[in-house]
Amino acid sequence: MSTVAAEPAGVWRDVVGQGPALAVLQRAVADEAAMTHAWLFTGPPGSGRSVAARAFAGALMCARGGCGECKECATALDGTHADVDVLSTEALSIGVAQARELVQLAGRAPSVGRWRVILVEDADRLTEHSGNALLKALEEPTPRTVWLLCAPAPDDVLVTVRSRSRHVRLRTPAVEDVAVLLIRRDGIDPPMAHYSARAAQSHIGMARRLATDEGARIRRRDTITLATRIRGVSDAVGAAADLVQIAEEERDKVLTDRLAEEKAKLLATLGAEAGARTQPPHVRAQITALEKSQKTRATRFTRDMIDRSLTDLLSVYRDALVVRTGATVGLINEDARSVVDEVARALTSEQILRAMDAIGVARRRIDANVAPLLALESMAIDLTLP
Structure with missing residues (x-):
């Protein structure tokens, strides 16, 4: 019902x-x-x-x-x-x-x-x-x-x-509620709406992005498959770099055009020529201030995307624990069941919990301004499969 x-x-x-x-x-x-x-x-x-x-x-x-x-x-x-x-x-x-x-x-x-x-x-x-x-x-x-x-x-x-x-x-809405919203508000086909709502773990904004952007779905797939690809230290270092690259690709896709539009709008407001080789001092000062603000925004966006990727990765271990324990709850990554099953076979319940804890530690370190790549390398080593 x-x-x-x-x-x-x-x-x-x-x-x-x-x-x-x-x-x-x-x-x-x-x-x-x-x-x-x-x-x-x-x-x-x-x-x-x-x-x-x-x-x-x-x-x-x-x-x-x-x-x-x-x-x-x-x-x-x-x-x-x-x-x-x-x-x-x-x-x-x-x-x-x-x-x-x-x-x-x-x-x-x-x-x-x-x-x-x-x-x-x-x-x-x-x-x-x-x-x-x-x-x-x-x-x-x-x-x-x-x-x-x-x-x-x-x-x-x-x-x-x-x-x-x-x-x-406020609480996390039900997957069905989010799917209904995507269908009604955004005209998403029901199967895609339900997949996106489940994969996004009821995050409304991310569900809409997954439903409307094939690139976002590909990047998510690349993230969750990392759980089965880390077999040694070199794999761990590579996986950490991949996570940073995934976040940067998402940042560039979302922000590049927007930042260029902001600069063009500023130049138009100031009456400056966009193609000029040099600009008056007051224009250069305004451009510098804008670029500083944009750099800060890009840094925050990248960290937010890394955190989102870690949430997606965490969902694989959550699902593996469900499979391992035989719990009667639905899987977040039912569409990637082979990845979930491989992790469940490779790790004990205790090892899965330690992997989940390692992801949580990485998220807290990045939130505390630790360099993302360093935090991710440390985490990825802890995710190495036997």
């Missing part, structure tokens, strides 16, 4: 598998007595934290509580509403200057809507200093201003910030 719940409507239509959280948010929209000045949305990657926060912003702006059809809903969802300010950083952290700009915005009264909404999509990237810059605004909120903060988990946010926010916990 299907466990898929009734699909949400209006601005909530893309918030899948989050019934309890939706009930809290919809109650707050309908009854101001249930509102608070700051909300913290947490949930695992791909659960739709920012999607839920934007939907909440739209519902707060809408005279009908989030119809999904009016201008207020549409502009709040795409971040262009005059009273909805969105900070979505692509840097490794949010600086004090950015935090202070948000505080200034939060001090203004709504211009056209009922509320002024400040949405911070990466509140986990607030540093101690930038977080402290927000405290006064959170402690003494401006009337009709609402803060929406998003982070993977409460512990990822400074305790002084999260203690002043109301927590909304």
Whole structure:
């Protein structure tokens, strides 16, 4: 029997598998007595934290509580509403200057809507200093201003910030829920939608990428087959290099054209000639600042892609443990059953658990700014098959 719940409507239509959280948010929209000045949305990657926060912003702006059809809903969802300010950083952290700009915005009264909404999509990237810059605004909120903060988990946010926010916990949606979304929203064929949702482990953004990009599917296949190819130290070193290369190829595919467009747009804004051999000093300064920002963004994107690859690799060992123990749960990599079975035959349950732990250690080291290649080489040696 299907466990898929009734699909949400209006601005909530893309918030899948989050019934309890939706009930809290919809109650707050309908009854101001249930509102608070700051909300913290947490949930695992791909659960739709920012999607839920934007939907909440739209519902707060809408005279009908989030119809999904009016201008207020549409502009709040795409971040262009005059009273909805969105900070979505692509840097490794949010600086004090950015935090202070948000505080200034939060001090203004709504211009056209009922509320002024400040949405911070990466509140986990607030540093101690930038977080402290927000405290006064959170402690003494401006009337009709609402803060929406998003982070993977409460512990990822400074305790002084999260203690002043109301927590909304999102969960990993069911595979079926994600597949239904891909079919309805993106027009994906049902078999591909179900494969992508399962392979992405219900990460909505990654599921869409797998469903629409054959290159992403090939890169994922190359990642999971590494589990059977590491037979010695030289294989381990090569596998680590392959993981970095996979991430860099994904980065180049996604960012190259976008970065070039940003530079061209900057030159056009400054009235500079794109093909000129030299540029005036003020133009060179602007280009240097942009290139620095783009380099930081590329570094973060590469690390995010490496982490995603490690999540895919981890799923092979998870499946191998399922096969090894005879557990009656579905496999993530049913389409790569030969890889799963080979790992299950080669390793004991204890060895599989140690391999999973090695992947977890590598993820934490990279998150702590260890050079990715070094962390991956150490991990890959621990993944060597007998």
